[in-house]
Amino acid sequence: xxxxxxxxxxxxxxxxxxxxxxxxxxxxxxxxxxxxxxxxxxxxxxxxxxxxxxxxxxxxxxxxxxxxxxxxxxxxxxxxxxxxxxxxxxxxxxxxxxxxxxxxxxxxxxxxxxxxxxxxx
Numbered sequence: 001x002x003x004x005x006x007x008x009x010x011x012x013x014x015x016x017x018x019x020x021x022x023x024x025x026x027x028x029x030x031x032x033x034x035x036x037x038x039x040x041x042x043x044x045x046x047x048x049x050x051x052x053x054x055x056x057x058x059x060x061x062x063x064x065x066x067x068x069x070x071x072x073x074x075x076x077x078x079x080x081x082x083x084x085x086x087x088x089x090x091x092x093x094x095x096x097x098x099x100x101x102x103x104x105x106x107x108x109x110x111x112x113x114x115x116x117x118x119x120x121x
Contacts, residue, residue: 044073
């Protein structure tokens, strides 16, 4: 719930900055976009784990498997940070956040987790 509220707050703030209602510059908008992309990666993982708990998947109880699935959002977030520092034009456009890696995280996490099998004790 906190991640969802954070995402909505960041999205609203970024929209206000892009529409010049809040004072900002390009670097601040890019920083807000980076925070939004990282929050979306976290939101994808937490949503997956919530669904896994509700339908009682082994993924919800196995810490090893949940850490493996957590690796994808972390890797994508690190990629976003590196690109934001060294090649911001690669991931940020003038009117949208980094859509590729965020969508990749949302689409790739469930199939990745479905391939994990319960480990035998």
